[in-house]
Amino acid sequence: MHGAADVEPMAVTRDGARRKTALADIVVLMVAMILLWQLGSWRLGHEVMPSPAATLRKLAAIMTDEDFPRHAWETGRAFGTALVIALAGGLVIGLVLGAHRLSGDVAEPILVALYSIPKITLYPVILLLFGLGISAKIAFGVIHGIIPVAVFTMNAVRNIREVYFRAAKAMRLSGVQTAWSIVLPATVPEIVSGFRLGFALTLLGTLIGEMFASQRGLGYMLVKAMETNDVGTVMALALLLITLATMASSVLLALDRKLHRGTAPA
Amino acid sequence: MTRSGWIRLAVIGGAVALLEASCRLGLVSRHAVIPPSEMARGAFRALGAEDVRGDVLATLLTVAQSFVLAIVAGFALGVLLHRLPRLRRALDPFLASYYAVPTFVFYPVFIVLFGLNRWPLVTIGFIFAVVAVAINTLDGLSRVPRAFLRTAQVMRLSGRQTLLRVILPAAAPWLFTGAKFAVAYSFIGVIAGEFVQAGSGIGHAIAFAYNSFDNPTMYGLMILLFGTVGTINMILWTWEQRLYARRGGR
Numbered sequence: 001m002h003g004a005a006d007v008e009p010m011a012v013t014r015d016g017a018r019r020k021t022a023l024a025d026i027v028v029l030m031v032a033m034i035l036l037w038q039l040g041s042w043r044l045g046h047e048v049m050p051s052p053a054a055t056l057r058k059l060a061a062i063m064t065d066e067d068f069p070r071h072a073w074e075t076g077r078a079f080g081t082a083l084v085i086a087l088a089g090g091l092v093i094g095l096v097l098g099a100h101r102l103s104g105d106v107a108e109p110i111l112v113a114l115y116s117i118p119k120i121t122l123y124p125v126i127l128l129l130f131g132l133g134i135s136a137k138i139a140f141g142v143i144h145g146i147i148p149v150a151v152f153t154m155n156a157v158r159n160i161r162e163v164y165f166r167a168a169k170a171m172r173l174s175g176v177q178t179a180w181s182i183v184l185p186a187t188v189p190e191i192v193s194g195f196r197l198g199f200a201l202t203l204l205g206t207l208i209g210e211m212f213a214s215q216r217g218l219g220y221m222l223v224k225a226m227e228t229n230d231v232g233t234v235m236a237l238a239l240l241l242i243t244l245a246t247m248a249s250s251v252l253l254a255l256d257r258k259l260h261r262g263t264a265p266a
Numbered sequence: 267m268t269r270s271g272w273i274r275l276a277v278i279g280g281a282v283a284l285l286e287a288s289c290r291l292g293l294v295s296r297h298a299v300i301p302p303s304e305m306a307r308g309a310f311r312a313l314g315a316e317d318v319r320g321d322v323l324a325t326l327l328t329v330a331q332s333f334v335l336a337i338v339a340g341f342a343l344g345v346l347l348h349r350l351p352r353l354r355r356a357l358d359p360f361l362a363s364y365y366a367v368p369t370f371v372f373y374p375v376f377i378v379l380f381g382l383n384r385w386p387l388v389t390i391g392f393i394f395a396v397v398a399v400a401i402n403t404l405d406g407l408s409r410v411p412r413a414f415l416r417t418a419q420v421m422r423l424s425g426r427q428t429l430l431r432v433i434l435p436a437a438a439p440w441l442f443t444g445a446k447f448a449v450a451y452s453f454i455g456v457i458a459g460e461f462v463q464a465g466s467g468i469g470h471a472i473a474f475a476y477n478s479f480d481n482p483t484m485y486g487l488m489i490l491l492f493g494t495v496g497t498i499n500m501i502l503w504t505w506e507q508r509l510y511a512r513r514g515g516r
Contacts, residue, residue, distance in 0.1 A: 029353070117453075117495050
């Protein structure tokens, strides 16, 4: 499966000057986006699309509110737990399915089908099974994030070149040694790509869970603002989420590129 | 059917039977999950109701609109980014975090922009699907082997001929993957929007059934929805595998 957010990593030169222009490009792009946003705000009016400055002011007001730390902590706790479960679970499922060819063949279409169904409709079931509260949110985050991680890991294990195993055999490595010094280094770059997608989707799932199954957290703040048509708060929270998610995914993307560069060209 | 296909069928059948048994034996609360046989009956009965048929049609139409728009715009965006590698590089971190933001929170904004009709839903499905199409287009275009392009040059193909006879066939599997994601994401976006605020569509019907404790209708609609999405995706998936196989692996 090709992950939606699986942006093809490009060759990165170690050249400092090129890195500097790349950084400058990102700054230019961000300035352009902010300008576009401001233009849209002028064109559509403040009630429909608050300006960047107004959104920042609103965000500052939200973040200094005494309730905010409680909501943020709740979301962070749910997301952290969901992420650990999704990554660890996806990794184990992927390793098993990748190592055993037949199970992988049986499971892959099922996983792909599960990945593509609109999981938001499962929220009544999750609520009925887990009740209102943090466990429902965690479950929602996990069902969104675990499948891409599993599929990426499975494909990574399957794509290990046969010759590596022959080399391991020639060197008489034990099973544990093979796993540690052959399978792990060979699969880590792909697994990190899967983690990148898993991270984004687990966050999405956790937020959706909070929107429907909770009285606390950023998702709850979002849905409340949505229901009262408080566009300013929606924009401010969306900005906060976009910033956090982009920062996290930039770190993972940098790691991803570094790892992919370290292995043989795909 | 292949051996793994039969095993898969057995696994799914076994899971359904297990669920049926544990519901009938009372291991799972009836208030939470009803037996699959009752879900099927609920689906059958729901399909008989006229308003539900209208909901299904409305959802399918909305998804189709958002799918077509996403394919056209996503392809154009992919080609544009392929032509401008610096822009692409700068956009990379944003594309990678794109799917972490619940886009449907902007639904109220779209309602103000487009009015109370199906277009806000089309827009949500569209912005959900378009980036996946763009990323896969980009992927496919950058994987066209350079030797192919050089051969096209040697044969003095015109720009149009190179595009139609070399680039598009070589990138076809990735373009197809993009289309597959566009179907799935259009569904996810539209249903999410319907769930949140719309007054019609399958998503709305499910939320309505849930709020009125009508479990048979809720589960019936759910399996109808998953069945539809699953079937479409299975067909596309099989087709895609064949495309990749013909191309000699990924």
